[in-house]
Amino acid sequence: MPYIPNSPSQIKEMLRACGVKSPADFYSDLPEEIRIKDDLDIPAGISEQQLKRKLLALSDKNRPLDKFNSFLGAGCYDHYIPAALSFIISQPEFSTAYTPYQAECSQGALQAIYEYQSYICRLTGMDVSNASLLDGGSALAEAVLMSARLNRRNTVIISEALNPEYKEVLKTYLKGHDLKTYEVQVSGEGKTDLSMFLNACDKDTSCLVFQSPNFFGVVENLIEIKKLFKDESVLKIMVTNPLSLAVFKEPSSFGFDIVCGDGQPLGGGLRLGGACFGFLAAKKEYLRQVPGRIVGKTLDSHGNVAYCLTLQAREQHIRREKARSNICSNQSLNALASAVYLSLLGRKGLREVALTSMSNAHYLRQGLSRIRGIKLTFSPLIFNEFVWFTDNAPQVLNELYKKGIIAGYYIGKHFNKYNGGVLSCCTEKKTKEEINDFINSLAEVLHGEKAYIR
Numbered sequence: 001m002p003y004i005p006n007s008p009s010q011i012k013e014m015l016r017a018c019g020v021k022s023p024a025d026f027y028s029d030l031p032e033e034i035r036i037k038d039d040l041d042i043p044a045g046i047s048e049q050q051l052k053r054k055l056l057a058l059s060d061k062n063r064p065l066d067k068f069n070s071f072l073g074a075g076c077y078d079h080y081i082p083a084a085l086s087f088i089i090s091q092p093e094f095s096t097a098y099t100p101y102q103a104e105c106s107q108g109a110l111q112a113i114y115e116y117q118s119y120i121c122r123l124t125g126m127d128v129s130n131a132s133l134l135d136g137g138s139a140l141a142e143a144v145l146m147s148a149r150l151n152r153r154n155t156v157i158i159s160e161a162l163n164p165e166y167k168e169v170l171k172t173y174l175k176g177h178d179l180k181t182y183e184v185q186v187s188g189e190g191k192t193d194l195s196m197f198l199n200a201c202d203k204d205t206s207c208l209v210f211q212s213p214n215f216f217g218v219v220e221n222l223i224e225i226k227k228l229f230k231d232e233s234v235l236k237i238m239v240t241n242p243l244s245l246a247v248f249k250e251p252s253s254f255g256f257d258i259v260c261g262d263g264q265p266l267g268g269g270l271r272l273g274g275a276c277f278g279f280l281a282a283k284k285e286y287l288r289q290v291p292g293r294i295v296g297k298t299l300d301s302h303g304n305v306a307y308c309l310t311l312q313a314r315e316q317h318i319r320r321e322k323a324r325s326n327i328c329s330n331q332s333l334n335a336l337a338s339a340v341y342l343s344l345l346g347r348k349g350l351r352e353v354a355l356t357s358m359s360n361a362h363y364l365r366q367g368l369s370r371i372r373g374i375k376l377t378f379s380p381l382i383f384n385e386f387v388w389f390t391d392n393a394p395q396v397l398n399e400l401y402k403k404g405i406i407a408g409y410y411i412g413k414h415f416n417k418y419n420g421g422v423l424s425c426c427t428e429k430k431t432k433e434e435i436n437d438f439i440n441s442l443a444e445v446l447h448g449e450k451a452y453i454r
Helices: 008-018 023-027 047-061 083-089 107-124 136-151 162-175 194-200 222-228 242-246 286-291 332-366 393-402 432-447
Strands: 157-158 180-184 205-211 235-238 258-262 279-281 293-299 303-311 386-391 421-425
Touching: 008 303, 083 332, 107 205, 107 242, 107 279, 107 293, 107 303, 107 332, 136 162, 136 205, 136 235, 136 258, 136 279, 136 286, 157 194, 162 180, 180 194, 194 222, 194 235, 242 332, 279 286, 332 386, 332 421, 332 432, 393 432
Parallel strands: 157 180, 157 205, 205 235, 235 258
Antiparallel strands: 258 279, 293 303, 386 421
């Protein structure tokens, strides 16, 4: 809509209706010393052509990921997104629709959300899923609060290998609650020290939080977790990359009560870190404590299949003070995009994407192991990313950047003891030529010579 300013006569009429003589009278309560007395330094108007040129110049300062040979991961992954996905979710029935409170005129949107929930349940092996949350961090925080509501305990034990940004979100969420966290260190292999985890448990422990594959890319010993932690009153939460579940066994088979994470790998882009959404799935007995919206499937009065938002008494628009969560929005369009992504790929296609990503990551890891000065101290049991160590890692990363290579995520910014660590990721988009270019360039930066991998 074009901006049409008020005319002087209109301004006078509005001031008269408000009972004041000038716009300055509206600011009479503000002390003189904090008022701006000079005109703001705002440039004069320009033509549409000049504006377009200016905006293009600004956009040229961006550094799109497709202009680099990128190995970034750490929570956001560069997977291929089928062209049909954007077309489908751009349909106005999806992209402009609000919360489908009126089931009678929202059956299409409700069914799409129901299908999303079904996909998440199938991937995780859990009984129930909500209709999405804001992102992976908020999904974890909601899972922790859900656990505290279920067993009325106040200690949350988390792994050091949990995504550092998730830890920050969790810390923020828990500020208003009588809950405390205890962090367990990882072993030399980059895995959670389960014996320390076990020793940290006591009568006040509400839940245990694991991430697998963890932030360092290592797959945790889930079989051992199932053996060691048998107390059903202490809930076990697993944070995971949903794409990894196309090749690994579902978390439900290892005794987890709640599974959550970020759905970005399932059809989400990398536009300034997104688009993201949080997923959360749980056992059926915890259904009434699940936060956010849930779509149910039923029959209408004529016996036809129908969908509707169900168990709404859990939500803040019904019982504000007693709501399971006061989250006022979610990421339904992004969740819908993941359902479209999973539908387009199918079981076979999704597994192929996951296996190719895993294969590329192992190929890169093997190539880096041949370079002098590169240490791979963590477990080789990985999915699509891993940590490698070198001296002067920030400087090495900067030199590679000059060559058009984003080698990975510097983990030293979060972990002082790993100040030489870089987390590198491969997806199905990586070619052998791109991976070899990274390996050879790293060898050249470190030693002035190529690794000569072709």
